[in-house]
Amino acid sequence: MTFRQLFDPASSTYTYLIADDTNHEAVLIDSVIDQVARDLALLRDNGLTLRYTLDTHVHADHVTAAHAIKQALAGGAARPAGVAAVQTAVSRDCNAAGYDRYLGDGDVILFGREEILVIATPGHTAGSVSFLWRDHVFTGDALLIGGCGRTDFQSGSAEALYHSITQKLFTLDEQVLVYPGRDYKGRRVSSIGEEKLFNARLAGKSLKEFVAIMDSLGPPAPARIHEAVPVNLVRGTELPPALSGQVPREAAALADLDSISVRQFSDEWQSPALRRRTVLIDVRTPAEFAIEHVEGAQSLPLDQLDPAALMARVGPAHTVFCICQTGTRSQLAAARLREAGFAQVVHVDGGTNAWRTAGLPLVRASP
Ligand SMILES: N[C@@H](CCC(=O)N[C@@H](CS)C(=O)NCC(=O)O)C(=O)O
Ligand SMILES: [Fe+2]
Incomplete structure (x- = not known):
């Protein structure tokens, strides 16, 4: 098994690569458009066949590389017979256009002899999911190390996030390792047990207390939100020419x-x-x-x-x-x-x- 945690310094977000050892099929979780060359090189250098690019949600601070990576690989050498093409996948509750597969709670993603379980964890956005693979859970911006994603845009809901974390993620085994979608302090991994004990927003907090904390935050909008959200909703960077000219203007209007x-x-x-x-x-x-x-x-x-x-x-x-x-x-x-x-x-x-x-x-x- 190959596992890598990759970092994009501009957005402080993590991308994850998991590959199976038997047939070298791989998945990428939360790829970033600025890191396409890095990810393609990693796949090539390790002799991996990418089966899926998975997004935990529609990102507000960076553009997904899912579609660009798929496009880049489709343009490469012809696939051997029987080898499936890369599939892009995201939750159906994200209402994002242009993905190959729309995921729901309980869906399973298969690659090689590995499997990933989709756990719907709405709250940061209505379509946020976490991915459980072996004893690793990739939580996107739902559960972060010591914190959680904001809930003030993209149909976010503090109540929903509280339930997703306390009733779904916190019911996983305490040994399960938490791999978040981002961290601004260089922390890379935690565990369900640690987050239950120490997460400043959730440990020992009632729903009411959690909602009060989230309501009090009022963070500034992510710097790239007006570029990232419309583009991620409409097909990553693979926008048809007719639409691509419109995106910046739409984005300004979204502001x-x-x-x-x-x-x-x-x-x-x-x-x-x-x-x-x-x-x-x-x-x-x-x-x-x-x-x-x-x-x-x-x-x-x-x-x-x-x-x-x-x-x-x-x-x-x-x-x-x-x-x-x-x-x-x-x-x-x-x-x-x-x-x-x-x-x-x-x-x-x-x-x-x-x-x-x-x-x-x-x-x-x-x-
Ligand atoms: N300063 C960052 C902020 C990004 C941001 O707000 N990210 C959202 C996720 S899309 C979040 O929930 N961040 C968690 C946090 O700031 O603790 C930027 O401008 O990109
Ligand atoms: Fe996010």
Whole structure:
């Protein structure tokens, strides 16, 4: 077995390489775009065949190298018959486009004779997962050494993170080694037992205390967030030329988006006066919309969103509310609409999932 913990100094994030000894198949976890050359050299020098690039979540501070590495390897020597291509994989709850495989809790990733179990650990982002391999758990930005990821963007939730850590990660054997997605102090590895005892945010803390700690943080946004999130959501760096020109402008618009909680929006949405000067667009796929949606929402899937057509229909003075499943796609849609000249665009934080969790009514397809 080959195992490497690799560091990207610019983002202070870790990438992990695991390879099986029997057939030399490998996986990379949380690769970083600035380190593609390093990772490709490591694979080549160790005679490894990459099977998967796994992302623990949609990163906010760096661009994933998943798609670029896949592209680089596809351009290399022809694969021997029977050797599978690299697959990019991320949780389906990230709502990121362009991956080959969308993961859910309990899924298993196979390479050589090794296996990795996917554990959904939402909270830092709604789509964050951890990967359990042998006695190693790769926790991304959910559980960090002595701390945890922030919960103030990307549909993060302190409550969800508390449950993910205390009810899922902390129920693993105390000997399991914790390999985090980042560390700013050079710490490389911890264990479940150590984190249960010493983690400053979680050890001995109630949910209420943890939420109060997370609410008090107010950290500045990651320096690269407005580049990283839109790019990671839309296909790493493999953006089609038509879209790549748009990303920086969308990213700028993402910087000052307005958001509204599901409860507040549901209250305001009752008002007929508000509805006359407002439109609620649901940017999920028609299939998702058909299953359940907020009453009065109009289905306008993100990949068909034409801001100019919407403006011609409703006028630039209309307030546009955007909703999706978790609050990720709605931010992208809102940024595009802002960029196109709508004066007031608001995305509904947490999307239809948060709406349902809050016990608010949804229009459902009849069984
Ligand atoms: N200074 C960093 C901050 C990055 C940041 O906020 N990272 C998020 C994860 S995407 C986090 O939760 N960091 C944990 C921490 O700061 O303790 C940057 O600008 O990139
Ligand atoms: Fe993160």
